[in-house]
Amino acid sequence: MIPYGRQTISDEDIAAVTAVLRSDFLTQGPVVPRFEEAVAAKVGARFAVAVNSATSALHLACLALGVGHGDVVWTVPNSFVASANCALYCEADVDFVDIDPHTYNMDVQALAAKCAEAASRGQLPKVVIPVHFAGQPCDMAAIGALAKQYGFKIIEDASHAIGASYQGNAIGDCRHSDVVVFSFHPVKIITTAEGGLALCNDAKLASKLALLRSHGVTRDSQLMTGTSDGPWYYEQVDLGLNYRMTEMQAALGLSQLPHLDAWVSRRHHIASCYHSELSDLPVMRPVQRQDRHSALHLYPIQVDNRRQVFEALRAAGIGVNVHYIPIHTQPFYQARGFRPGQFPVSEAYYSRAISLPLYSAMTDTQQDQVLSALRGALQ
Ligand SMILES: *Cc1c(COP(=O)(O)O)cnc(C)c1O
Secondary structure: EOOOOOOOOOOOHHHHHHHHHHHOOOOOOOHHHHHHHHHHHHHHOEEEEEEHHHHHHHHHHHHHHHOOOOOOEEEEEOOOOOHHHHHOOOOOEEEEEEOOOOOOEEEEHHHHHHHHHHHHOOOOOOOOOEEOHOOOOOHHHHHHHHHHHHOOEEEOOOOOOOOOOEEEOOOOOOOOOOEEEEOOOOOOOOOOOEEEEEEEEHHHHHHHHHHHOOOOOOOOOOHHHOOOOOOOOOOHHHHHHHEEEEEEHHHHHHHHHHHHHHHHHHHHHHHHHHHHHHOOOOOOOOOOOOOOEOOOOEEEEEEOHHHHHHHHHOOOOEEOEEOOOHHHOOOHOOOOOOOOOOOOHHHHHHHEEEEEEEEEEEEHHHHHHHHHHHHHHHO
């Protein structure tokens, strides 16, 4: 089976992880901050907080921005459930903004209209979470302008988009947002097995994220409310979690990071082959906007008879997948009052979508197999 995505692991990666296993620290020692600094430097953010998943990073970002009971968080239906669940963890409500039919990212016109309507009811969101779907950045300048106008915060769910850029600036620099979140799950651009990271440019927000990552417990006298009982002393000053990254994960990430640009280039090469080879087939290809460089996490096409094409590809050993079942149609979200039909662009896209295999280690031969299986499936 040719998977839709998979990790690339070298002997150097294995050596980096085993070196940590022989060292004194297995969890959050010296390698985690080295990884944080390397990612922050790579994308041009001031602060990075590494955690055990992007889901955890989204949760911490919501908490650190003060999301709680009575607040509303908006995201898109066309994402993994974690983009919405993070608000519910904080006891806030979730609502959705539909996607643009061309980029499959948050529709900025729909966001503007929903903001105007929510403002008239006094129910503006506290946080909006745009998702850089398939690695292509959202229109962050426009979303950032709406955040200023209406006073909401922005968390970029950049789980697909490390290595991407928007108007010449790396995704992760937080130029148009408060926090940016990356995922290092094995199907993403670089991996730490499980792992995620939150970036920001605000020192206070960074220290809050770091505090909440580790139980809300601090040994920093600056953050304490009382005076120290002695050198053993620590204080719990907030209700945090244990979302720490291990040293093994950080070592793997640190070893993967130097390959980022080459791997994204390889993804572009594969995607451009798909683009030209699919031009004469009854397939809708993804659109790339001129002012942004995608990390190309996914190559989603749209076809008629999706189910039939999907099953034929799977039968031919092609591990295609579908991204995403609209979040609001999940039973859990329907039980919270959402209904199919509410976000028609996401639903229409979902009904026709298939993600073709795309990963940096995919060979030209494998791509030829995918293409010939697809030609067969479309007949
Ligand atoms: C993968 C993914 C997540 C969750 O990432 P984990 O690191 O697996 O927790 C969140 N949002 C999107 C858009 C994703 O693709």
